[in-house]
Amino acid sequence: MNDAPEERARQARATAAGGAGRPRTAVADRIAAAFADAGVDGVAHAVDIDRGTEVGYGADRLVCTASVHKLCLLLALHRLAAAGRLDLTEQVECAVEGRTPGGTGLAAMLDAPRMSLRDLAYLMIAVSDNAAADLLLARVGLEEVNHTTEALGLRLTRAVESFGATQEGMREDAGPAGARALTDPLVLARLRALDPTHGNRSTPRELTSLLRALWRDEFLPAAHGAAVRRLLGLQVWPHRLASGFPFDDVQVFGKTGTLPTLRAEAGVVAYPDGGRYAVAVFTRAADTGLVVPAADAVIGVVGRTAVDGLRGIA
Structure with a gap:
């Protein structure tokens, strides 16, 4: 996300102008101020799932998706299952050798369990398990993930490598100092993982379009759509999008993404009055x-600002 400031401003105005003019511009201005206060460069998009009204800031800028791309893999998995091309109860041997590393789920386990595809999908979404994600990706394939996003009409969303390959690329770019180097600005500047033209990528607007189609049952059969939504509701991380909606009667469904200096989430916020809003913040x-912490929290602040704008709350 390295556009020039004038280009970011132009994109923000273009997104804001898509709705009711001045009110949308005011929301974009508040989003920009929240990003600045948190010390981050950010982009965002939100859409009312049922009405189609939208607000955003730099919504068409290409971004590295990191683990947010697990959402695309999940849809591809269920698309294959809906077509009868795989069985979600199919069992997978989760060997320790060659397992994609990580701090959660299988990636952190010492032994080798046997699990179904659907339980691997649970770990992939609920705790962002990289090992589970790459086992699913080996079964589904990058090509099928891209066929899925293409079928949704997402021109800029692309999967080009596994989650393990992204990690390996960071290790190579970091050099002999390893993970300790990933706080060095000079090292970060050369990380291919932070270049959206190199790795898995999308835009905030395309991700909210995906979520809108999923919540409206316009892409997957209803049973599979419900299964995907259930998993997104089981994500355990409350510190990003969900932090902006600290209410017992508001549900937040989502998938986070994290790389050095990059924090993101795409999800849906559902209100008890029936309002449903797809949100993506990078x-x-x-x-x-x-x-x-401020970089995590601003995702909730921006999500709340955008949803309040869609709900007509000043």
């Missing part, structure tokens, strides 16, 4: 630290 922090 940020790059100026602070290169691994723990930057």
